[in-house]
Amino acid sequence: MASFFSKTMAVLVGRKAEKMLQYLKPKEGFLSQLLKHLGTSAIMDLVLKLVTCVENKNSRLEIAQWLYSEHFVENLLGLLSEKTETDLHGNAAQLLCDLLRLLRDMHAQNLANEMSTEQTHQGETVEVDPILCALESKAMVDRLLGNMLDSQICESSIVHGITVLLTLLEVRRPPQLLSSEPEVYDRFPPDPVVTSCIRNTVEALIPRLKDFHQILSQPPQEKNEGDIAVSACNKPFGFVRLQVTRLFAALIATGSSEVQNELASLHTFPLLLDMMVEFSHNNFLHAQVERSVQYVLGLEPIDLLQPSTQLTVNDCSLRTEHRTQSEQPTSSTHCLLSYLMIDMCIVRRIMDAWELNDQHEIQQGGHRKGYMGHLIRMANYVMDFGKQGKNAIRIQELMQDLPEELRVRWNNFVENKVTPAIRNNEIIPVTVSFTMT
DSSP, X not given: OHHHHHHHHHHHHHHSHHHHHHXXXXXXXXXXXXXXXXXXXXXXXXXXXXXXXXXXXXXXXXXXXHHHHTTHHHHXXXXXXXXXXXXXXHHHHHHHHHHHHHHHHHHHHHHHHHHTSHHHXXXXXXXXXXXXXXXXXXXXXXXXXXXXXSSSOOHHHHHHHHHHHHHHTOOOOOGGGXXXXXXXXXXXXXXXXXXXXXXXXXXXXXXXXXXXXXXXHSOOOOTTGGGSOOOSSSSOOOHHHHHHHHHHHHHHHTXXXXXXXXXXXXXXXXXHHXXXXXXXXXXXXXXXXXXXXXXXXXXXXXXXXXXXXXXXXXXXXXXXXXXXXXXXXXXXXXXXXXXXXXXXXXXXXXXXXXXXXXXXXXXXXXXXXXXHHHHHHHHHHHHHHHHSSTTHHHHHHHHHTSOHHHHHHHXXXXXXXXXXXXXXXXXXXXXXXXXXX
């Protein structure tokens, strides 16, 4: 029944958008009933088509304005509250992510089309979908975080809420910003791209980082914990904590000095390294820790929340999609890099984790720990970014601040352990010559 209703409504809205809008507007509770049944995938598809699949530009904008006036975004975000049935969390988050991506694409296409016409040269601007502006506003990010964190912590709400936050922080880079050499691009992180959406999301998240750090150290307990099969680890790491590590990595990738200062004060990185060693089989966790370390060592921090250029009312993320780090004030300090190198002493941490693996391998039945590949790359980042990159001088100075005994130990470690491991992992192309007979 839901599938039939969804298909019928989608056809009617697509063909007779204005008449259907006039019919639906007086119907009190229509949108609330749709959201109530969002757990059904057919209803989720209908809502998505209602917002994005009307061909006529004016009709589509009228529908968006109607949805905005009915507080559609606020009600949709409310479904991610712990008071809502967990079955709705997944579809609500998926709908929010799909709306963000599709509306961004539509806005970018409209902007490109208008720029090729004479109207743009006459000073007219592209009207931005009010739903997109609402989704990317700081007020809505605050509301989302409130639904996730202000009441009793619900694992499903946290997991799916972070999925939406990651989409808000998502950047689609044009091909010219990507390196032509994949190895270089993989090793050196790309410069941050600053958009109004990213700025709003980061600003809303900074006061909440302590809550996510708390979840990382003390995750919510499963209600039926006794019925869950135990994995290879005595205590599973859990998807909720993995999502938090993904969020931290995405925030560090923005280059925000404000985020870095907060993470340094929370002592988040020692916790990440401890968990990397403890959960030695979880390569998903190891990848996020490695990524976070790479961004700290390779990116020059920017004062993301400081104003750069005057933004207009219609300045959503895609209008500023290609504004790069050079247009944002560079931070005079790199607090998290200093914390990583001196306070946490990452070189000692890397050597200790390597030694722990060596001791485990020589035991009877011992094997190589799962984090070793990521540990090798982290050691390589310290070496490479200390020689070249935006933070090379800072890293060299911080290395000189370490005790001499530790520096000697690190140099021997690099020469005898890291360099041979990197050499063994290199893929050497084989030249094959064919002889004509």
